[in-house]
Amino acid sequence: MTLKKSTQVCIIGSGPSGLLLSQLLHNEGIDSIILDRQSREGIESRIRAGVLEWGSVEALQQAGVGERMMKEGIPHSGFDIAFDGDRHRIDLEGLTGKQVMIYGQTEITKDLIGKRLAEGCDIVFSATKVQPLNVTDKRPTVTYEKDGEVFEIECDYIAGCDGYHGVSRKTFPASIQKTFERIYPFGWLGVMVEKPPVAHELIYANHSRGFALCSMRSETRSRYYVQCSLNDKVVDWSDERFWEELSIRIGPETAANLQTGDSFEKSIAPLRSFVTEPMRYGNLFLAGDAAHIVPPTGAKGLNLAVADVRLLSRALIEDYKNNNDSHLETYSKTCLKRVWKVERFSWFMSTMLHQFNDFSGFDKKMQRAEFDNIVDSEAAQRNIAENYVGLPLE
Numbered sequence: 001m002t003l004k005k006s007t008q009v010c011i012i013g014s015g016p017s018g019l020l021l022s023q024l025l026h027n028e029g030i031d032s033i034i035l036d037r038q039s040r041e042g043i044e045s046r047i048r049a050g051v052l053e054w055g056s057v058e059a060l061q062q063a064g065v066g067e068r069m070m071k072e073g074i075p076h077s078g079f080d081i082a083f084d085g086d087r088h089r090i091d092l093e094g095l096t097g098k099q100v101m102i103y104g105q106t107e108i109t110k111d112l113i114g115k116r117l118a119e120g121c122d123i124v125f126s127a128t129k130v131q132p133l134n135v136t137d138k139r140p141t142v143t144y145e146k147d148g149e150v151f152e153i154e155c156d157y158i159a160g161c162d163g164y165h166g167v168s169r170k171t172f173p174a175s176i177q178k179t180f181e182r183i184y185p186f187g188w189l190g191v192m193v194e195k196p197p198v199a200h201e202l203i204y205a206n207h208s209r210g211f212a213l214c215s216m217r218s219e220t221r222s223r224y225y226v227q228c229s230l231n232d233k234v235v236d237w238s239d240e241r242f243w244e245e246l247s248i249r250i251g252p253e254t255a256a257n258l259q260t261g262d263s264f265e266k267s268i269a270p271l272r273s274f275v276t277e278p279m280r281y282g283n284l285f286l287a288g289d290a291a292h293i294v295p296p297t298g299a300k301g302l303n304l305a306v307a308d309v310r311l312l313s314r315a316l317i318e319d320y321k322n323n324n325d326s327h328l329e330t331y332s333k334t335c336l337k338r339v340w341k342v343e344r345f346s347w348f349m350s351t352m353l354h355q356f357n358d359f360s361g362f363d364k365k366m367q368r369a370e371f372d373n374i375v376d377s378e379a380a381q382r383n384i385a386e387n388y389v390g391l392p393l394e
């Protein structure tokens, strides 16, 4: 027997995209159900992004989930780029008048899940066989299974917020879908440690042994990354090996302030650029990682997801409140223009800052020239700063 449910917007995925969309819709009286294949504990323990554009900060505040972020988050006015021991600060605030906020994605997810559940939202965790159906019909459906029972949700719209490995994007017919992809020939090994950060601001470093990033989650918790081989396994990297390698890549002066310790999380992530076009098929709309992936070097993935959701919520609210579907019609085009600019920035930062095995002597000179150009040109610095603090929504 199939158990029936009904809602206005069925949201697949309870990552930051799906949760924030549900919250923004709820605030305007629009009902949604969220389905996720993972457990709540699994979702709340995923360690991912750490840097929020100010536009994302404002969106979370406007949604009513900014209270803890404004207390515990750390605003940053700049960050450093280092190249073979030379270092240059990008003065975000001086160049753009804006800051970014250090606040973990894990915390944003916890804040959103807490608020959504407190307000009575139906979030189905550990749902299996989630499947959007009849998405070009006026009332599409989503089916799923939970605890051995089969459910069918009837809705007006489906939001595919189910990340890169989700089911929503796969529902698009091949005849209308175009995908664009670049896979980078290396990964990032990330480590979290309960020690104060090595510096007050982030440091992105290109060293002849590979890229390194010094980041943080709080005054007492640091997040570090080093470029690693795609063949590496986490077990290949003892804490000792990690600290040794990071110290070499950030150079002796910075490393003198490095407080090492036992890591409590260590993982390897591949780097990828990916875009699917269009972001809409019938009444199914994609948002966040379901539609695009950026390499993490520009700190853009989560922010791009928030930007999509701001546009999608606005379009749905216009449709429900004013019977105006023009923003839904232009959603994909508006998002993709911004997505490609952010893809460009993330690709640029990744290309400048990593070691590529197949780079020629000329390619390496180009990387150095990019760095020197940034150091010597305020215009180049401003362009980086504008992208880092976040491009306008449209």
Ligand code: RFL
Pocket: 012, 013, 014, 015, 016, 017, 018, 035, 036, 037, 038, 043, 047, 048, 049, 050, 051, 052, 105, 127, 130, 161, 162, 163, 164, 165, 166, 167, 188, 190, 269, 287, 288, 289, 290, 296, 298, 299, 300, 301, 302, 303, 304, 305
């Ligand atoms: P998510 O977070 O992947 O959530 C998708 C949800 O969908 C569920 N799901 C399904 N549910 C039901 N049925 C299915 N078939 C499903 N398939 C999947 C999943 O369980 C999951 O809960 O996507 P969303 O919401 O679009 O959010 C995107 C962000 O998570 C992502 O872009 C960022 O984490 C990227 N990122 C960073 N972004 C930044 O803006 N700043 C950063 O500093 C930053 N650092 C990072 C990052 C990503 C990293 N990794 C691990 C990929 C650092 C790293 C290391």
Ligand code: PHB
Pocket: 048, 049, 050, 051, 202, 213, 215, 216, 223, 296, 297, 298, 299, 300
């Ligand atoms: C992080 O703190 O996890 C982080 C910060 C900046 C990035 C990527 C990841 O560019």
